[in-house]
Amino acid sequence: MEFPGNLRFTINEKLYLKDPESSELGRKILKYSIILIDQIGFESFTFKRLGQCIGSNESSVYRYFENKHKLLLYLSSWYWSWIEYRMLFSIQNIADPLQKLHRVIEVVAAEVKDDETTAYIDEAILNRIIISEYSKTFLTKEVDKENKDGFFLVYKRINLLLADIISEVKPDYPYSKTLASSIVVGTINQHFFKQHFKAITDFSGHDGEVASFYIKTLDKILL
Amino acid sequence: MEFPGNLRFTINEKLYLKDPESSELGRKILKYSIILIDQIGFESFTFKRLGQCIGSNESSVYRYFENKHKLLLYLSSWYWSWIEYRMLFSIQNIADPLQKLHRVIEVVAAEVKDDETTAYIDEAILNRIIISEYSKTFLTKEVDKENKDGFFLVYKRINLLLADIISEVKPDYPYSKTLASSIVVGTINQHFFKQHFKAITDFSGHDGEVASFYIKTLDKILL
DNA sequence: CATAAGTTAATAGTGTTACTATTAATTTTG
DNA sequence: CAAAATTAATAGTAACACTATTAACTTATG
Numbered sequence: 420m421e422f423p424g425n426l427r428f429t430i431n432e433k434l435y436l437k438d439p440e441s442s443e444l445g446r447k448i449l450k451y452s453i454i455l456i457d458q459i460g461f462e463s464f465t466f467k468r469l470g471q472c473i474g475s476n477e478s479s480v481y482r483y484f485e486n487k488h489k490l491l492l493y494l495s496s497w498y499w500s501w502i503e504y505r506m507l508f509s510i511q512n513i514a515d516p517l518q519k520l521h522r523v524i525e526v527v528a529a530e531v532k533d534d535e536t537t538a539y540i541d542e543a544i545l546n547r548i549i550i551s552e553y554s555k556t557f558l559t560k561e562v563d564k565e566n567k568d569g570f571f572l573v574y575k576r577i578n579l580l581l582a583d584i585i586s587e588v589k590p591d592y593p594y595s596k597t598l599a600s601s602i603v604v605g606t607i608n609q610h611f612f613k614q615h616f617k618a619i620t621d622f623s624g625h626d627g628e629v630a631s632f633y634i635k636t637l638d639k640i641l642l
Numbered sequence: 643m644e645f646p647g648n649l650r651f652t653i654n655e656k657l658y659l660k661d662p663e664s665s666e667l668g669r670k671i672l673k674y675s676i677i678l679i680d681q682i683g684f685e686s687f688t689f690k691r692l693g694q695c696i697g698s699n700e701s702s703v704y705r706y707f708e709n710k711h712k713l714l715l716y717l718s719s720w721y722w723s724w725i726e727y728r729m730l731f732s733i734q735n736i737a738d739p740l741q742k743l744h745r746v747i748e749v750v751a752a753e754v755k756d757d758e759t760t761a762y763i764d765e766a767i768l769n770r771i772i773i774s775e776y777s778k779t780f781l782t783k784e785v786d787k788e789n790k791d792g793f794f795l796v797y798k799r800i801n802l803l804l805a806d807i808i809s810e811v812k813p814d815y816p817y818s819k820t821l822a823s824s825i826v827v828g829t830i831n832q833h834f835f836k837q838h839f840k841a842i843t844d845f846s847g848h849d850g851e852v853a854s855f856y857i858k859t860l861d862k863i864l865l
Numbered sequence: 866c867a868t869a870a871g872t873t874a875a876t877a878g879t880g881t882t883a884c885t886a887t888t889a890a891t892t893t894t895g
Numbered sequence: 896c897a898a899a900a901t902t903a904a905t906a907g908t909a910a911c912a913c914t915a916t917t918a919a920c921t922t923a924t925g
Contacts, residue, residue: 460783560683
């Protein structure tokens with residue numbers, strides 16, 4: 420797949436105080452927060468450590484993001500926008516619904532290799548962060564308020580895109596949204612189990628297993 | 643369903659410093675930590691606030707649990723032990739594998755009404771905590787170490803019990819474990835979506851919807 | 866070109882959290 | 896009943912999340 424270089428997505432403005440893509444320091448914050456969260460985990464990640472990491476300090480980071488929760492929401496929005504883009508790209512000019520379904524599943528369920536879409540965002544590492552940290556963005560007491568603010572819009576759009584394709588494959592299927600959402604979140608869970616709870620998966624470790632499980636399962640459910 | 647009163651489960655000893663079921667204060671800690679975590683969320687929950695809540699203080703709580711993460715793991719272990727017990731109970735003397743599968747799904751996927759199993763644990767509230775906090779117990783950098791310590795054993799046992807029943811229904815099905823784990827974690831996700839991301843489900847809000855979705859889906863996959 | 870205005874970054878703080886060491890009070894036991 | 900063991904509260908510490916203030920540097924304007 421070939422993508423235009425230096426892709427940019429529109430991110431909800433309420434997620435940042437100053438656009439991190441607009442300055443050198445901002446791009447450094449994005450790049451190294453991804454690396455640092457992956458390395459030490461979101462709980463141990465602090466703006467102080469990030470500041471040290473980029474040769475700046477805490478309060479400079481605070482001028483871009485209100486707190487680390489918003490930063491994680493920003494990175495997640497970026498990730499899901501990138502997935503959405505690739506989903507739409509992968510089904511361009513494809514007419515057959517089943518074909519579309521399979522391609523879209525490949526995109527959400529695939530292991531991500533680093534891709535040169537942007538210089539300051541390493542998609543492979545970001546994918547690991549989403550696997551282990553994404554659910555923390557909505558498993559909070561503020562979820563309903565933040566949902567109203569549109570912080571989960573891109574994520575929900577991806578779920579509905581998949582649901583629509585499911586409906587194209589089988590128009591009378593009554594659970595397209597539930598099925599879609601259980602697959603999108605399911606792929607993330609399975610990637611985690613594959614790495615940490617091997618006992619409760621049948622995967623042997625090679626690429627594309629998660630996608631192929633969901634494709635086979637969907638075929639049985641819908642055909 | 644009828645259960646013996648005052649049920650007790652064996653909880654991994656590494657999860658506590660002093661057995662909370664062995665004293666009045668300990669039982670109060672269990673009871674009110676469940677209520678408080680549900681009320682304010684796990685992030686805002688502190689031992690100081692819990693101490694105030696039970697008319698005691700912080701350091702007394704620390705004599706029972708090393709930190710709030712271990713307390714959450716304790717509560718989760720209790721919850722999954724209770725689910726496992728009810729799963730096994732529900733399939734006693736049932737010979738038909740498909741019947742067993744359906745009953746077991748009803749147990750994992752059901753909304754929990756308070757049950758009088760124990761005086762100091764409100765299962766309905768605990769179920770809400772599991773829905774919004776359980777994944778935080780394993781989405782940490784310590785997961786592999788804690789997995790070796792057996793902190794997730796009961797959870798994995800439930801997944802494997804379901805996988806075994808799937809294999810009984812269809813012995814040649816190659817993904818029983820993956821399917822089982824995607825259902826157990828899927829039910830929890832769907833309950834959350836039902837409450838907070840209604841746009842990505844097809845549920846209308848009445849009881850048993852999640853269970854019935856998974857039962858129908860499993861029937862299509864396996865039969 | 867000088868100076869005001871605006872932007873950026875660092876210092877130094879505050880209140881809270883997570884956790885510990887110490888001491889005081891109570892209960893158990895020989 | 897005294898010694899030993901257990902329990903509980905006080906008082907502390909280091910780190911964290913976040914803010915107010917000030918210093919420095921850049922840009923705009925008369």
